[in-house]
Amino acid sequence: MSRTTVATVHTSPLRESVRRFLHNRAAVTSGVFLLIIIIASVAAPLIAPYSYAEQVLSLGASFSSVQHPLGTDLLGRDLLTRLLYGGRISFAVGLCATFVSVVIGVCWGAIAGWAGGKTDAVMMRIVDILYAFPFTIFVIILMVFLGRSLLLLFAAIGTVEWLTMARIVRGQVRTLRHSEYVEAAVGLGLSRFTIIVRHILPNIAGPIIIYATLTVPSVMLLEAFLSFLGLGVQPPASSWGILIREGAESMEGYPWLLVYPGVLFSATLFSLNFIGDGLRDAIDPRAGKR
């Protein structure tokens, strides 16, 4: 006679999260799509049929054909190639700028959340004031006046997005600060840095990842927006934003120049958002939409 106590199988939260994520068809499909696009973009120099600067002026802008699956632009450059190379830039900006904003936001929030008291109050006050700041304007001004370098672009966009991350991180750190195991760690004499890095950060990794994943599309949107206004990446390098602008300009006669980049860009943003939502549902099923 066995008297097993019936209980649910215990799995680690990580495995549970992964399982939930994989159940989410939209997220998985998006993930696959995104992976394909990213790989294609990164491998652009290898797989692109043409060099991105190669112009065949005689062709002019032409619609899809066997040689040019997505057509050519006004200068006879192959659109597929340009899109692939554009993807590299757009993703690079997206990831780097997100990284910048995550780093700034996490540091700021962690320090504020940990220190508490006056330091916290002051730091969050600054965040509050900056929240009212029209960052779009700020970035535009920055780009106009301080030049068009790619590095500056990363920095500028990164500084726009860090605020919310800081708030989230600070909230989490504050809560965890007073939890028992942190107090135990403090009692054991671990340095503040060690505690933050080894005990607190892994626990807030969840929201950070989620928010970072959702920041990437915002950042890419901002970059495309700037490029559209002529302030972002400069030709001959192309980002998707530039391609969209060129498409919009020549849309009257050559609509595909707008439609292809536009659709690709939107689809990428879609995927990123679905993945972000999927991650959020997987890691914390109670948050977000039910």
Place this chain on the structure above:
Amino acid sequence: MINLSTTFRLPLSTIQAVRSVSFSLDKGEALGVVGESGSGKTVLMHSLLRLPAQPPAELRGQALYNGIDLLTCSDAQIRSIRGNRIAVIFQDPSAAFNPYLRLVDQLVEPVMLHTTATRREAEEKAVQALNETGIPDAAKRIRAYPHQFSGGMLQRAMIAMALVMEPDIIIADEPTTALDVTVQAQILTIMKRLIADKQISVIFITHNLGIVGEFCNRINVMYAGRILETAPATALVASAAHPYTRALIGSVPGITDRPHRLTTIPGVPPDLSDPPAGCPFHPRCLFATDKCMRDLPELTEIAPGRFTACIRMAAGEIT
């Protein structure tokens, strides 16, 4: 006369919250339903008014009230019964009131909904109900917002809201659990008085055996979605007819007059998405046998008005 099952069908699991439970309620009777968290007592009572959203909930069986089957009657019918003939007092008054609306707006709702009273008449009734629960200066206080009240006062307001239409049955879902001990006693006194005055039947849900013994005529003991024992209150407390009840009583200090060591029940309640076969309590029962593991026991009468779902108890194998 009630016999029902409630199952929740969720995307990743199916939970049988209430499994084929039967009981009945007489007029003017106070029936206690006792059980730990997860025993299904709350789900059972909410199912009576079809409160759980379906889907994902599935209600099966019958719940007869005045000839109407609450589980299968039309939406309009059940809505006319809710708040009107059968009312609910919820557990946490600070969460159960809408924080954005004044108390008066919420208290007049049942009246305006179920009768043709005007707003003024409804307000008078509401104030009167509030008065009866002992809230001073009711006419003025009713215009306040829920967050401006203490827990005890809010619970009185909740009672008033349940009583304002003078229902036949009140379902009190752990009305004192969210309150301080001193306030608990006050609330219970008020409830007893009001119910005695108006001859209302009460279903009193709680996990607190001490309270239920004092307040109720009869007690149902629930566990893992089933009723394990039914008995008159005094009889149950004096000598329980189910190992689970015994253990429960033993774990409450001071409930009987004899000093005793507090018992604990080893193990954890079963997972209701995959309940074990046989008696739900058998994994934790000191008296379990092979038969207990196989057959799902039904309630059998062992004395007038006393039922138990323990086969061994019923057969007199244990006392």
Place this chain on the structure above:
Amino acid sequence: MMRFLARRILIEMPLSLLVIFTITFFIIRCAPGGPFSSEKNVPPQVLRELNRHYGLDKPLPVQYVTYLVSVVKGDLGPSFKYPGRNVSDLIAAAFPVSLELGVYALFIALAIGIPAGLFAASRAGTWFDYLVMAVSMGGICIPAFVLGPLLVLVFALLLGWLPVSGWMTPADRILPSVTLGVVYAAYIARLTRGSTLEVLVQEYIRTARAKGLREGAILFRHALRGALMPVISFLGPAAAGLVTGSFVIETIFAVPGLGRFFVTAAFNRDYTMIMGTVLFYVVIILVFNMLVDVGMAFLDPRLRTRT
């Protein structure tokens, strides 16, 4: 409440403005070149004379203080690019256009977004819900500068129903307002849906149901207030953006509003114009944020006793 408002208006808003003023000022000035450097072939003497006339040759801190003083007095200075015209006048001319565009867009956004979100939440999990979610996701992911040209492509160029750009006839207003409004409608729909779902699992909704209310009444009388709170909170900064005109929309559709002025001013390095627009924009954001806070306190009685 009054004390809260007073503190806001007298201390916090001016402080924010000052900070932003300073930051913007120094960024602009730190860049090489001035408002006249892109003029073709201006002889150096004339350049010097122009700079002197506009006070640009004085040391930076002096310029800062002078400008600050004049701004506080209400004078935003002359525009460098449009000689003889004041920044204030230019803003006053351009702002109403953006305002009109913003109001239309806001109306569209609210009229579509809130009902969509509410009904999606009340029918969560059904095809309607998924439809709303998918469409709103599209609204968020398809940037205005893609959607705008696409709409122009379809409705103006292919179908010929609407004009391509401009802001003169009533028909001109449709495409820009719709483009701007749709994006915000998507955000609002998602937000409303999310917050409605959160409200619907609150206990007081169950109480309402137990009193016998029908589902529609529950939605509108009990759930709505709570659900709208985050939406209103979102509207603060969003409305400010709407009202001052989205740069992109105005650029694409050639709408002579504040946003386009700003972009042009930035490119032209028209210092005063840039500063004027930035300050104006920030004031509007701050005012809207304050209105939102007041509105929320008005709706949620629990917020009223806090200072």
